[in-house]
Amino acid sequence: MLQLRDQLHFFLRCSIGDGSTALFWYDCWTELGPLCLIFGSSGPRSLRIPRSATVSQAVRNGNWNIPPARSETAVTLQIVLSTMAVPLEDNGPDFYSWRNRSGGFSKSFSSRVTWERIRNPSPPVHWHSTVWFKEEIPRCSFITWTAFLGRLPTRDRLISWGLVVQPGCVLCANADESISHLFFQCPFAAATWSRFCGRYMASSPASLQEVSSLCQQLQQSPTPRAVPVLKLLNQVIIYYLWYERNARIFRGESSTQEAFFRVVDRRMRDRLLSLSLRSSTAPSPSLLELYFCFISPYS
Numbered sequence: 001m002l003q004l005r006d007q008l009h010f011f012l013r014c015s016i017g018d019g020s021t022a023l024f025w026y027d028c029w030t031e032l033g034p035l036c037l038i039f040g041s042s043g044p045r046s047l048r049i050p051r052s053a054t055v056s057q058a059v060r061n062g063n064w065n066i067p068p069a070r071s072e073t074a075v076t077l078q079i080v081l082s083t084m085a086v087p088l089e090d091n092g093p094d095f096y097s098w099r100n101r102s103g104g105f106s107k108s109f110s111s112r113v114t115w116e117r118i119r120n121p122s123p124p125v126h127w128h129s130t131v132w133f134k135e136e137i138p139r140c141s142f143i144t145w146t147a148f149l150g151r152l153p154t155r156d157r158l159i160s161w162g163l164v165v166q167p168g169c170v171l172c173a174n175a176d177e178s179i180s181h182l183f184f185q186c187p188f189a190a191a192t193w194s195r196f197c198g199r200y201m202a203s204s205p206a207s208l209q210e211v212s213s214l215c216q217q218l219q220q221s222p223t224p225r226a227v228p229v230l231k232l233l234n235q236v237i238i239y240y241l242w243y244e245r246n247a248r249i250f251r252g253e254s255s256t257q258e259a260f261f262r263v264v265d266r267r268m269r270d271r272l273l274s275l276s277l278r279s280s281t282a283p284s285p286s287l288l289e290l291y292f293c294f295i296s297p298y299s
């Protein structure tokens with residue numbers, strides 16, 4: 001955070017008008033950046049300008065009012081000030097501008113542009129579009145994203161951290177709990193996936209990577225519009241399996257296989273219906289109709 005504060009002048013500049021708003025020591029109003037960073041804590045004393053002063057307080061009778069320079073830094077400041085217009089009331093208020101996409105400055109602030117400049121981007125992962133897409137349910141995307149990263153606190157991970165917990169899966173009690181078991185290999189999970197095996201999915205997927213590959217294959221097929229439905233189905237199943245697992249561990253509550261399927265089905269229908277209500281120009285068939293093709297005729 002300290003680093004970010006020190007770098008703020010990289011993103012935010014102040015253009016001086018009347019000098020009554022810009023802070024002399026803290027705002028970035030000269031080419032030198034915030035003066036507090038180059039003068040240090042002794043700056044206010046050496047220039048006889050209070051720590052909370054505005055730029056206009058460094059002006060007297062229409063001229064810069066800076067004491068004779070006693071350091072290289074003070075000489076540099078005087079040179080820079082000699083190239084700048086002295087703040088005048090007639091110049092209007094000071095205004096701030098933000099670093100824009102092209103590297104220049106503009107009056108409007110964009111959180112996206114600023115975030116892109118602050119962060120250190122990692123190479124894109126091939127599965128990102130399986131997790132983040134327009135029709136997503138944010139809380140389901142979040143759990144799915146955490147699962148793709150392998151960071152959900154499943155019991156195998158808790159044990160690897162040295163915690164003393166039972167290793168077994170609470171959904172089937174037949175195997176140790178891991179991400180791949182809980183969401184795919186577990187009979188409870190596999191039975192849920194199998195309810196959606198039909199026109200677009202020949203068999204239950206065995207891993208998150210397989211779901212991602214299936215989405216890519218479907219994208220190349222004659223029905224690419226079914227892709228968002230599959231992505232949504234993936235994240236809804238993962239979210240509710242995680243929910244079911246937590247309910248069993250922490251609240252001692254469990255759903256039957258059929259009740260669990262109904263929860264997933266209800267959530268899918270609600271989401272897809274709300275999407276079709278939101279868009280009156282959606283092409284036919286609707287996403288909800290495409291979802292019906294996912295449901296196995298034997299469900």
Ligand SMILES: [Zn+2]
Pocket residue numbers: 169170171172173174175181182185186187188
């Ligand atoms: Zn299991």
